[in-house]
Amino acid sequence: MLKKAPKLKSIITTKAKTNINVRPTSEAMIELLTLMFLSNLAEEAKAKAFEEKSATIRAHHLKAVSKKMLKKAKG
Amino acid sequence: MNILQTEPVMTPLAHGRAASEGRQPSSANSSKGCSIELSGLDLPDLTIGAASTQKRLFRKRHLTFDISAFEKRLDAGADHVDENEESEQSSLTLSSPTLKTPFVEVRTEKRGLQRRALQRRRISETGFDAAVDGWSMEGETGRGQTEQSLSKTTSSEGFTLGLSKLSDSDITSEIIHRHTALCAQPGAMTDNLSIVATRDKPTVRVEEEDQMEEDQMEEDQMEEDQMEVDQMEVEQMEVELGKDKSVYAFPTEGGAEPQNGSLTASKSQTEEEKHTGDHQMKDNATVAEEETGVAESLDTVREDAANTEEEENNVEAPTELEGEADSQNEENAAVRSPSEEEEAAAESQTEEEQDGVDSQVEEDVVPDTQTEEQDGVDSEPEEVAEAVSQSEEEDVAPDSQEAAVDIEPEEDSAKSQSEEEEETADDQSEQEVPAEEVEDDLADSQPEDKHDGKPEGEDAEQPSEQEERDLEHTSRRAPRSEGPLVVPVTEAAGDLDDATEEGWSDGKSKAPSSLHMESPETHASYTDADPGADNENSFHFLELANDTKDRLLNDKSPEEAAEEEEEVEEEEEEEEEEEEDSDAIPSKTPAFVRQKMNFFQPKPQNIQASSKTGEAIPVPKPKPVRKKGKGPAKKQTELPKRYLMDVFKHFAKTKVSPDVYPVLRDIMDKYFDRLAEDLETYALHAKRKTIEVEDAVLLLRRQGHVTDTVPVEVLIEKYLRMEQRKLLIPIATSGNVVIPKKWL
Numbered sequence: 001m002l003k004k005a006p007k008l009k010s011i012i013t014t015k016a017k018t019n020i021n022v023r024p025t026s027e028a029m030i031e032l033l034t035l036m037f038l039s040n041l042a043e044e045a046k047a048k049a050f051e052e053k054s055a056t057i058r059a060h061h062l063k064a065v066s067k068k069m070l071k072k073a074k075g
Numbered sequence: 076m077n078i079l080q081t082e083p084v085m086t087p088l089a090h091g092r093a094a095s096e097g098r099q100p101s102s103a104n105s106s107k108g109c110s111i112e113l114s115g116l117d118l119p120d121l122t123i124g125a126a127s128t129q130k131r132l133f134r135k136r137h138l139t140f141d142i143s144a145f146e147k148r149l150d151a152g153a154d155h156v157d158e159n160e161e162s163e164q165s166s167l168t169l170s171s172p173t174l175k176t177p178f179v180e181v182r183t184e185k186r187g188l189q190r191r192a193l194q195r196r197r198i199s200e201t202g203f204d205a206a207v208d209g210w211s212m213e214g215e216t217g218r219g220q221t222e223q224s225l226s227k228t229t230s231s232e233g234f235t236l237g238l239s240k241l242s243d244s245d246i247t248s249e250i251i252h253r254h255t256a257l258c259a260q261p262g263a264m265t266d267n268l269s270i271v272a273t274r275d276k277p278t279v280r281v282e283e284e285d286q287m288e289e290d291q292m293e294e295d296q297m298e299e300d301q302m303e304v305d306q307m308e309v310e311q312m313e314v315e316l317g318k319d320k321s322v323y324a325f326p327t328e329g330g331a332e333p334q335n336g337s338l339t340a341s342k343s344q345t346e347e348e349k350h351t352g353d354h355q356m357k358d359n360a361t362v363a364e365e366e367t368g369v370a371e372s373l374d375t376v377r378e379d380a381a382n383t384e385e386e387e388n389n390v391e392a393p394t395e396l397e398g399e400a401d402s403q404n405e406e407n408a409a410v411r412s413p414s415e416e417e418e419a420a421a422e423s424q425t426e427e428e429q430d431g432v433d434s435q436v437e438e439d440v441v442p443d444t445q446t447e448e449q450d451g452v453d454s455e456p457e458e459v460a461e462a463v464s465q466s467e468e469e470d471v472a473p474d475s476q477e478a479a480v481d482i483e484p485e486e487d488s489a490k491s492q493s494e495e496e497e498e499t500a501d502d503q504s505e506q507e508v509p510a511e512e513v514e515d516d517l518a519d520s521q522p523e524d525k526h527d528g529k530p531e532g533e534d535a536e537q538p539s540e541q542e543e544r545d546l547e548h549t550s551r552r553a554p555r556s557e558g559p560l561v562v563p564v565t566e567a568a569g570d571l572d573d574a575t576e577e578g579w580s581d582g583k584s585k586a587p588s589s590l591h592m593e594s595p596e597t598h599a600s601y602t603d604a605d606p607g608a609d610n611e612n613s614f615h616f617l618e619l620a621n622d623t624k625d626r627l628l629n630d631k632s633p634e635e636a637a638e639e640e641e642e643v644e645e646e647e648e649e650e651e652e653e654e655e656d657s658d659a660i661p662s663k664t665p666a667f668v669r670q671k672m673n674f675f676q677p678k679p680q681n682i683q684a685s686s687k688t689g690e691a692i693p694v695p696k697p698k699p700v701r702k703k704g705k706g707p708a709k710k711q712t713e714l715p716k717r718y719l720m721d722v723f724k725h726f727a728k729t730k731v732s733p734d735v736y737p738v739l740r741d742i743m744d745k746y747f748d749r750l751a752e753d754l755e756t757y758a759l760h761a762k763r764k765t766i767e768v769e770d771a772v773l774l775l776r777r778q779g780h781v782t783d784t785v786p787v788e789v790l791i792e793k794y795l796r797m798e799q800r801k802l803l804i805p806i807a808t809s810g811n812v813v814i815p816k817k818w819l
Contacts, residue, residue: 020765020766021765029768034743041742070742
């Protein structure tokens with residue numbers, strides 16, 4: 001949160017199918033969206049890791065929650 | 076006197092009782108005078124009162140007790156304090172309910188608590204001791220007993236705790252007994268392996284021992300394969316693996332005794348796993364078990380092949396025997412069978428050895444030095460091929476394969492899984508001796524297995540590493556194994572569970588397999604499967620393979636070749652893993668596939684990578700090496716690793732293993748895809764060509780982050796930096812420019 005998320009705009013524009021522009025303000029909103037998604041993801045992964053009595057989040061914890069979180073962030 | 080006056084009002088009955096009781100105890104208690112032995116009904120005050128009443132009574136009735144009465148009076152005169160003290164004393168003597176209830180209660184309560192706690196401890200301790208004893212004995216039975224006792228006595232939680240203890244003790248005991256109890260250990264190991272190991276346990280175990288040597292991890296995997304390994308056993312095995320890899324690897328592989336076709340098979344697998352260090356051994360185990368039948372048949376074949384290595388066999392034979400007798404050979408066999416199948420019968424011995432060595436394998440994990448062991452492993456060419464790259468080369472192909480497998484814990488385990496799968500399918504396909512082929516098949520199967528194996532509960536590190544290797548290997552092997560192998564692999568993959576991984580692995584394994592199938596050379600296919608990073612390694616393999624193998628077939632490379640390949644592959648994988656992790660999205664499909672595979676793989680095994688990087692393979696790879704990252708035409712859609720990890724760690728608030736980065740990157744990739752699509756849709760729906768803030772807000776609303784109660788500004792203020800906030804929320808600045816009114 002203290003750093004700027006570099007090349008967010010380029011990521012979105014490359015992924016967007018049509019040629020679309022991104023406003024700087026909406027760039028900030030996109031960053032907000034990603035941060036919210038990441039925070040939820042991290043929280044879920046943390047919960048999952050606790051489930052397995054592990055204080056460290058590991059790759060398989062993350063994988064297990066990723067599918068659920070991606071579905072949630074569908075909109 | 077004073078006492079009498081101050082006595083609280085008491086019910087006559089209570090007094091009477093107290094008095095009577097007091098009298099009796101008082102008489103008994105000369106010193107205390109007022110031994111207020113009251114029933115529980117009396118409260119402290121009452122007791123005091125009772126005492127006082129008693130005294131009164133005493134004065135009235137028992138003149139003879141002047142002294143005692145006098146004493147009592149004195150005591151009473153001390154006031155309530157004395158009385159209290161007396162009462163306390165009496166209470167102490169009396170049943171708990173009287174006097175000073177709290178004090179007594181506490182004591183009793185403590186006692187009660189203590190008792191319970193002690194009891195619990197005893198159980199755990201005894202169980203632990205039993206376990207320790209069992210370990211020290213290194214007898215299969217002992218271990219089994221300990222395990223059983225552990226399982227019985229300790230609850231699930233206790234068990235885990237005990238496990239940690241056990242692991243420690245095991246480690247120490249193992250260290251001590253390691254050299255001496257080679258024979259015993261393998262036997263014990265087999266037993267352990269036979270015991271189905273719960274997934275949770277291995278997971279926990281794995282986590283704990285994430286940092287353990289790869290070998291150990293391999294051991295775990297091996298145990299898992301056998302499905303039975305209690306966690307304790309696994310731990311033990313891990314320890315053993317880490318420590319005595321070399322020792323066990325050979326004896327187990329040497330298994331000249333074809334005795335237990337199944338046993339050897341399982342053992343071999345375990346060995347392989349150990350060598351390969353694949354965490355997925357667990358998966359393999361499951362697969363192996365399923366394919367017990369096949370394994371057995373393979374074992375027989377392998378036994379024949381293994382005969383070549385009598386030396387090893389001899390060593391292994393005893394171990395195998397032990398293992399057979401103790402553990403459930405069948406299970407081992409099952410585990411081994413798949414691996415064996417892949418490796419072509421040539422090394423039945425090795426398999427046998429492996430079976431016996433299952434326990435040992437874990438110990439022997441990987442060290443390439445134990446090429447000898449690998450020979451035994453050859454029986455499981457495919458599996459081993461991956462793991463043991465270099466050491467195997469030295470040994471005969473069949474042997475080397477096995478050893479190779481054992482040597483590289485991670486890779487082998489992964490490979491072993493695939494191998495197992497393949498083997499099961501190919502009981503007959505011993506033809507696929509060529510390790511390369513096997514490897515290819517394994518590679519295909521492995522990714523599946525790997526994926527499956529991972530979710531199955533292997534700890535992240537171990538499984539991830541294995542998976543990476545497995546993926547790489549499977550991809551390589553897939554083409555080689557061809558139909559029969561692929562089928563079993565897929566089946567095995569299915570069995571392994573981990574639907575998610577399977578799906579991924581299947582896709583990946585198939586992709587590389589298809590690619591590999593075409594390549595004429597097994598090696599080439601190998602390299603092809605691996606992303607460019609592996610090219611170097613593959614070349615190395617090719618060289619080795621060419622030298623060693625004549626019969627490289629697409630289906631299954633000879634065990635020897637497989638061994639070499641395995642070794643190389645393992646190294647390659649390591650390198651690849653490293654490379655891939657660091658590299659951006661590889662451009663070519665295989666690279667992409669590999670990348671996916673890397674997601675599941677924990678950090679690349681840098682240890683071995685360095686060794687490989689130097690090797691330059693003259694043989695031209697079938698696929699040109701891709702430049703890292705996409706070409707200039709392609710765009711980079713990756714967030715910087717540092718940024719991503721930092722943000723994630725910040726939100727996680729707990730430790731985050733760096734292994735998560737590939738997975739996280741993949742997730743973010745998908746997320747951005749969907750995000751861009753949604754935003755674009757919203758903008759286009761509003762007939763705009765620019766994504767506006769309202770589009771993003773609408774998306775937040777649809778996702779549920781912004782509701783009627785939670786305005787978006789709240790979120791903005793919560794997450795965004797100041798400069799961004801300023802952009803979004805018009806701040807009422809105090810930039811008032813005061814313009815004095817012009818007065819006309």
